[in-house]
Amino acid sequence: MVLMLANNTGIRVGYLAGRFPGAIGHLYSPGAQRGPFPFCEYALDNGVFAKGNDWTPGPWVKMLDWARLSGQRPLWNLVPDFVADREETLRRWEQYAPVARSYGWPLAFAAQDGMEPSDVPPDADVVFVGGSTDWKWNTYRDWCAAFPRVHIGRVNTYRRLFDCYDAGAESTDGTGFTRGDQRQWRGAVAFLEETNGMRKRVTQEKLFGDGHAVRVS
Numbered sequence: 001m002v003l004m005l006a007n008n009t010g011i012r013v014g015y016l017a018g019r020f021p022g023a024i025g026h027l028y029s030p031g032a033q034r035g036p037f038p039f040c041e042y043a044l045d046n047g048v049f050a051k052g053n054d055w056t057p058g059p060w061v062k063m064l065d066w067a068r069l070s071g072q073r074p075l076w077n078l079v080p081d082f083v084a085d086r087e088e089t090l091r092r093w094e095q096y097a098p099v100a101r102s103y104g105w106p107l108a109f110a111a112q113d114g115m116e117p118s119d120v121p122p123d124a125d126v127v128f129v130g131g132s133t134d135w136k137w138n139t140y141r142d143w144c145a146a147f148p149r150v151h152i153g154r155v156n157t158y159r160r161l162f163d164c165y166d167a168g169a170e171s172t173d174g175t176g177f178t179r180g181d182q183r184q185w186r187g188a189v190a191f192l193e194e195t196n197g198m199r200k201r202v203t204q205e206k207l208f209g210d211g212h213a214v215r216v217s
Contacts, residue, residue, distance in 0.1 A: 001164065001195065002171040003188065004043065004151075007032040008178045012185075013040075020192045025075070027173040030059035036072045043075045043108070043151070043171070049083055049130070057096065064103055074105055075171075076126045076151075081110035084132045086119065093121055108151065111139075117146040126151055126170070137163075144168045156180065158187030165195060 004027040005013050017024040017040045026035070026042040029050060036042050044067060048055045060080060067074050080096045082088035089112045100107055106125035113135045120127055126149045129140050136152070137160075144150045144167040152164045156176030164172050177188040194201045 001161075001169055002041070003161065003177075003192065004171055004173040005178055006045070006173045006175045008175070009034045009037070010178065012178060016189070016192065020196055023192055023196060025171065028063065030063040033063055033066055036067075036070050036074075038072065041075050042072070044077045044105075045173075046078045046080045048081055048110075049153075052083070055080070057099075061099065064100070067105075068103055076106040076108040077103065078108040078110060078128055079124075081112060081130065083130060084113040084135070086112050086114040089115075090119065097121070097123070111143060117143070120147070125149060128153060130154075140164065140169070141167045156184060158184075158191055161188070161191045162201075165191075 002023060002025045004025040005016075006027040007029055009026065013024065013026075017037075021039075024040060026037075026040055027045050028034070028042055029045040030047040044063060046060050057080065064077065077100050079100050080092045082092060089110060093109060097107060101123075107123065108126040108128045109120055109124035110128045110130045111120070113131045127143050127147045129136055129143050129150060129152045131139075133154070136154070140152055140163070150169050151171045151173070152169050153173055155161060155164055155172035156174040161172065176184050178185070193199050
């Protein structure tokens with residue numbers, strides 16, 4: 001599973017990319033794109049989650065043009081959606097998917113509250129599990145079971161990384177590992193070590209002392 005460290009290209013992210021080849025990626029939002037870097041694959045967010053009702057398509061299209069000129073293809077491009085709103089997300093897919101498709105990259109569809117697998121457009125290549133926090137964690141396993149390529153957004157803890165990994169997600173993203181406390185950073189490193197065969201899986205309590213244990217391999 002690829003851990004995408006959203007909008008962060010600092011030295012610690014480069015260190016992880018070098019230590020765990022193929023396991024680290026970048027997820028860029030409009031206005032925060034950098035590189036891209038040949039040692040690290042990337043995908044394109046649409047910026048809706050951060051902007052909310054203030055979102056406009058201009059910065060998103062500008063980012064798509066930047067990616068096209070960069071010479072490095074993104075893994076996928078998230079078509080504009082609307083957080084926790086099924087109907088508006090479907091409407092925006094109809095409006096913006098043709099724009100995204102014209103660039104020739106795989107398209108990601110953002111699953112939102114109230115959706116079922118039958119709502120996913122047949123021409124979507126990746127399902128991006130977004131929505132409200134409770135809805136996401138109540139349904140993420142269903143999406144992973146229904147589709148071969150699933151990305152889960154806003155994953156910021158060791159335990160949740162393993163939840164996604166065990167469910168079969170292709171990738172996750174999060175900002176907390178580089179913006180949060182050191183416990184989160186250690187959790188990301190431990191996850192990468194354990195899933196790359198460098199050490200056995202241990203309990204979260206042993207790693208972080210917070211009393212929330214996970215299964216031991």
